[in-house]
Structure formats: structure tokens, C-alpha cells
Amino acid sequence: GAVVSQHPSWVICKSGTSVKIECRSLDFQATTMFWYRQFPKQSLMLMATSNEGSKATYEQGVEKDKFLINHASLTLSTLTVTSAHPEDSSFYICSVDRGLNYGYTFGSGTRLTVV
Amino acid sequence: AQSVAQPEDQVNVAEGNPLTVKCTYSVSGNPYLFWYVQYPNRGLQFLLKYITGDNLVKGSYGFEAEFNKSQTSFHLKKPSALVSDSALYFCAVRDTGSARQLTFGSGTQLTVLP
Numbered sequence: 484g485a486v487v488s489q490h491p492s493w494v495i496c497k498s499g500t501s502v503k504i505e506c507r508s509l510d511f512q513a514t515t516m517f518w519y520r521q522f523p524k525q526s527l528m529l530m531a532t533s534n535e536g537s538k539a540t541y542e543q544g545v546e547k548d549k550f551l552i553n554h555a556s557l558t559l560s561t562l563t564v565t566s567a568h569p570e571d572s573s574f575y576i577c578s579v580d581r582g583l584n585y586g587y588t589f590g591s592g593t594r595l596t597v598v
Numbered sequence: 599a600q601s602v603a604q605p606e607d608q609v610n611v612a613e614g615n616p617l618t619v620k621c622t623y624s625v626s627g628n629p630y631l632f633w634y635v636q637y638p639n640r641g642l643q644f645l646l647k648y649i650t651g652d653n654l655v656k657g658s659y660g661f662e663a664e665f666n667k668s669q670t671s672f673h674l675k676k677p678s679a680l681v682s683d684s685a686l687y688f689c690a691v692r693d694t695g696s697a698r699q700l701t702f703g704s705g706t707q708l709t710v711l712p
Contacts, residue, residue, distance in 0.1 A: 489641070517699055526688065526704045527642075576641050580698055583630060583649055587700060589641040 486510055487579050489590025496567055496597055504562045504593045506577030511588075512557035515580040518550075520573050521592075527576060533560040567597040600625045600693045604703035611679050612711050619674040619706045621663075621689030630692040631672040632700065633663055635685045642688065648672060659683070679710045 486509040496502050514535045519527040531552050532540040539552035551563040577590040601624045611617045634642035646657025653665045663674045686707050690700040
């Protein structure tokens with residue numbers, strides 16, 4: 484099956500700095516990827532839908548200027564948390580939409596801690 | 599709008615006993631339903647899905663789920679639980695409409711006791 488590589492798996496950064504998280508679809512050309520955020524012991528909340536070659540679609544309440552998404556190729560989507568603050572600390576997970584027959588494949592997640 | 603409810607935050611079961619993790623859904627059209635499992639600090643692993651066809655769906659690691667349209671449910675089951683099944687389980691739904699994103703339930707922590 485398809486493999487999704489998410490990097491880094493964990494990152495610690497200082498307040499005010501920016502962090503980039505990469506999501507790579509290793510063997511599937513993904514026109515659509517999704518970015519989720521998960522707080523401890525809670526469900527996944529969809530942040531945005533990443534569309535290859537066009538602007539991402541953000542969910543209500545998600546600041547697009549803070550969470551920059553770039554999907555410049557069919558195998559790579561990036562999420563940049565700009566000017567990070569401690570409240571941005573969370574577990575971020577990407578997902579590749581491989582169509583209904585094959586389902587959705589998830590990355591292993593990135594634990595972001597802002598200090 | 600689509601939504602998923604997992605009414606139990608926690609399910610405990612003894613090893614070797616059958617387990618059930620409950621899920622109900624709400625969609626405007628026909629549902630596509632999924633079950634995923636998550637281990638600590640990891641992404642989600644696919645267990646099974648219902649798209650169409652047989653109401654009883656068999657998936658990975660001996661899990662199965664039954665689609666019940668009249669009760670709008672998609673409960674996850676396994677005949678004999680293993681300690682290694684202990685994890686966080688998520689039910690998810692996608693509408694057959696144009697939106698392609700999944701909506702997840704709140705998750706159920708399954709603990710299998712030795």
C-alpha cells in the first residue's frame with residue numbers, strides 16, 4: 484500500500500520562530516492531502532485541505548496566515564507554523580487521499596512543542 | 599454536515615473476550631465509513647472501511663464491523679481480544695457528496711486486560 488512519510492516526528496522550538504513540517508507521498512501521486520491537529524487524548528480536527536498547484540482550503544477558525552500550507556508537487560505538502568506560540572503545541576498529522584477504493588493513508592505525525 | 603459519535607471514551611475487556619467499540623454517524627447522503635487505530639505518538643493505521651455491498655466488513659488484525667443503516671451505526675468488533683489490541687480507536691465518516699475529508703469521532707481508548 485501507499486506510504487506517507489512525515490518529517491520531523493518531533494520538534495521543539497522557541498516562541499516566535501517558525502517550524503516546517505513535511506508530508507511526502509512516497510508511491511502515490513496525491514492531488515489532495517489533509518492536515519489534522521490532535522490535542523492529547525482528543526480526536527483529530529481537520530485544519531485544511533491541501534490541493535496540488537492551488538491554494539489550500541482552510542477550516543473555519545484556522546488562521547491561514549499562521550498555518551501556511553504549500554502543495555507544490557504531487558508528492559509533497561508542507562505545513563509551516565509561523566511565529567509559533569506555546570498554544571500551538573500539538574500533534575500534527577497529514578493524510579493522503581488515495582480515492583475511495585484505496586482509502587486514506589496517514590503520516591506518523593509530528594509532535595510540536597513550543598517553549 | 600457529517601458527524602460521528604463514539605459514546606464510550608473508554609472500553610475495558612479481558613483478554614480472550616469479545617470486544618465491541620461503538621460508533622454512530624450522521625450524513626446527508628450515503629456514508630463511507632472507516633475505522634482507524636492509533637498507538638501513542640503515532641499516526642493512524644487503517645483497519646477497515648465500508649463503501650458499499652456487504653454490511654459485514656472484515657478488516658485487519660481480525661477486526662470486523664457491521665454497517666447498520668437503520669440504526670446509523672458501524673460498531674467495531676473482534677471475537678477474541680488481545681492485549682496488543684490496546685490502543686485508541688477512531689471511527690470516521692465521509693459523505694458521498696463532493697467533500698472528500700473525513701470527519702472523526704472523539705475516539706475510544708480500548709484497554710485489554712491480561
